[in-house]
Amino acid sequence: GKDIVQFAKAVEISHPHIDGKVCRTESGAKFSSSGNGPAYGQYARATGAKGNNDGSTALCGDVGHTAGGNPITGGHSATPQVFRNFVSATLGDGSHNWPTSTGGTPKPNDNAKAVATDLTKLTPEEKTIVA
Template identity: 55%
Template sequence: GKDIVQFAKAVEISSPSIDGKVCKTKKGQSGTNSYGVYASESNTAGNSNRGDVALCGGTGNTSTSVNASPQALKDFVVKTLLGDGSKNWPTSTAAASGTPKPETNDNAKAVAKDLVALNSDEKTIVA
């Protein structure tokens, strides 16, 4: 957990544009402000109507309209990994009735997927 936090801080400082491409939350529905919001537990099915996600790159609630912009790696580290990697690494957590349900190593896999998707120059910067 601590290693991913240090990595994320280095990426944020060295290349904010890359930070914005890793763990970028998605809209719960098209055409609305329904991006996922990083939290310590996923709860897109809950009554929060916010689309709380603890999954890197998670999708917001389909019925919310309050999240106008996506969140990314720096937000993921602060809000989901609690700033120190003590929670949700390498696997996310969900509220009792929350979705998406955690899968083993889901956050580690999602970060890796986003890093692989970077272009060659971006990968060099990250390395």
């Protein structure tokens, strides 16, 4: 866990454009305010109950609450959260949520697999940088 935290910090500092491509949360609904903009999952220490006021997730690249057509009223991010947010809010010092997330219905090594999947989607040049 501590190694992935150090890796993420190095990527954030030296190559922030790559940081923005890893563990990018997705939008499953729109806010009821803010011009009905997208509501993205928000990183937390554990995945929450997922509701109109709770889009918290401990899973890399997860979606917020999908809301079933209802507008989101809070507990989500107005912009996608990325690798640095995942590390600071979810992994902490590396002793939480690595390699498996907590809360919801985690699958073995789900966070490690999600990070690896995102890294494989980088361009060849970006892969060389993170290697």
